[in-house]
Amino acid sequence: MCDLTHLSNLRTSVCLTSLTMLYNALLSLTAFMFCLSLFLVHRASVLENDFRKLQGDIILQLNQPRSEGVNGKVAKMSKTREDIKPSTLQKAQSSAKIFSRRVKREQGSCRAPTSFLQLTANTNKQPDIRGNIAVIPWTVSVQQGNAISQKENRIVVQEDGYYLVFGQVLCHSNSSITKLILHLICSNCSANVLLNSQVLFERPSTVVGYIIQSWGSANKGTSTELLCCLQDMPDETPPNSANTCYTAGLVQLQQDDELELVIPYKPEVLITMDVETFFGVIQLN
Numbered sequence: 001m002c003d004l005t006h007l008s009n010l011r012t013s014v015c016l017t018s019l020t021m022l023y024n025a026l027l028s029l030t031a032f033m034f035c036l037s038l039f040l041v042h043r044a045s046v047l048e049n050d051f052r053k054l055q056g057d058i059i060l061q062l063n064q065p066r067s068e069g070v071n072g073k074v075a076k077m078s079k080t081r082e083d084i085k086p087s088t089l090q091k092a093q094s095s096a097k098i099f100s101r102r103v104k105r106e107q108g109s110c111r112a113p114t115s116f117l118q119l120t121a122n123t124n125k126q127p128d129i130r131g132n133i134a135v136i137p138w139t140v141s142v143q144q145g146n147a148i149s150q151k152e153n154r155i156v157v158q159e160d161g162y163y164l165v166f167g168q169v170l171c172h173s174n175s176s177i178t179k180l181i182l183h184l185i186c187s188n189c190s191a192n193v194l195l196n197s198q199v200l201f202e203r204p205s206t207v208v209g210y211i212i213q214s215w216g217s218a219n220k221g222t223s224t225e226l227l228c229c230l231q232d233m234p235d236e237t238p239p240n241s242a243n244t245c246y247t248a249g250l251v252q253l254q255q256d257d258e259l260e261l262v263i264p265y266k267p268e269v270l271i272t273m274d275v276e277t278f279f280g281v282i283q284l285n
Helices: 001-065 065-072 073-109
Strands: 116-123 129-130 133-135 138-144 148-153 155-159 161-171 177-185 194-204 209-213 221-230 243-253 258-266 267-270 278-283
Touching: 116 148, 129 138, 138 148, 138 278, 155 278, 161 194, 161 221, 209 243, 221 243
Parallel strands: none
Antiparallel strands: 116 138, 116 278, 129 133, 133 258, 148 155, 155 258, 161 243, 161 267, 161 278, 177 194, 209 221, 209 258
C-alpha cells in the first residue's frame, strides 16, 4: 500500500515539473518575441526618419534655383547627367528603332489590297471593225481596288507604278481549204455536156495575233506598243482549226495611261467572243 502511494506521488511530481518547465519556456519565448517586436519597431522608426530626410533633400534639390550653379551644386548634378547621357541616348535610340519597325509593320498590315482588273469578251456583241483593225467589246469579269478602272474598251491606270499586263484571244479559221470549181466542156461528146469538177487547193498557214498598246497621258493622240502576240493557226478543217494567242509582261505605267488590245483584221479569222478571250492588268506595288 505504501508503495502505491509513493508511486502516485512520484508521478504527480514529474507532471508538475514538466508543466513548470513548459511554462518557463513559453514565458521565455514570449519575452523574446516582445523584445524582437521592440527592435523591429525601432528599426522601422529609424528607416522612416531616414526616408523623410532623403525625401526632404530631394525636394530641396529640385526647388533650388538654377543660378546657384555657380556655387558648384548644380554643376555637380550636370556632370552626373553628362555621365549618364550616353547610356540614356542609346536606350532612346533603341526604343526609337523598335517603334519605327513596329510602325512599318503596322503600315504593312494596313496596306490597301492589290488592285487588279480582268475583262472578258462581251458575248452579246461582235468585234468593232475599224479599217484594218478589230477592237473587242469588253465586259468586266473581276475587279478589286481603285488603282485600275475601265473606260469603254480600254483599261485606265489611276496610279504610277509597275503592272503585270496580260491578254488572250481565241480565234477560229473559216477554212483552211479553198475549193475551186472548174467547168469543163466535153468537146468530144455529141451533146456538149457540161461537166463540173472540184480542185482542192491548200492555203498557206494563217498567222493571227494582236497588240496591246498604251495611250500615254503625257502624249495625247500617240500610242506606244507594250506587248505583241503572234500565233499560227492549225492546218485543220473547221471547226477544229482554232488556236489561242496568250501574252503577258511587266510594264511601268503612269497615271491616266489607257491600255487597249487591238487585232489586225482578217476576214478569214473569226474571233471567239467568250471567256477564253480576256484582257487584264494587275498592280504590283
